[in-house]
Amino acid sequence: MKIFKCNSCDYVSVSSKYTCPQCRTGKLEAQEVSPIGTVFSFTDIHIAPAEFADIAPYTIALIQLDEANVKVTARMDDPVQIGDKADLDKMENGAYLYKKL
Secondary structure, eight states: EEEEEEEESOOESSOOSSOOTTTOOOEEEEEEEOOEEEEEEEEEESSOOOGGGOSSSEEEEEEEEEESSSSSEEESOOOOOOTTTTEEEEETEEEEEEEOO
């Protein structure tokens, strides 16, 4: 998984930006890390926006990556609990789809 780390401070993001939003001077440099992480938080969506109504109910989880100080928002297909290990299954329409390990 690609993350972006500032070359001037400790800011890390899963999306690229022209300059670091934290220190405003550094450039974000791409870095590859393992997508494996731990469920930090989650919520079950029962009444979804119209474009996602066909997949409801579904779970959205915040995954703390093991190899970087960054959290990823992901859709989960399995029921999860805080502390569960998860891994990236695939990307779909720009969204991270994770599976429980």
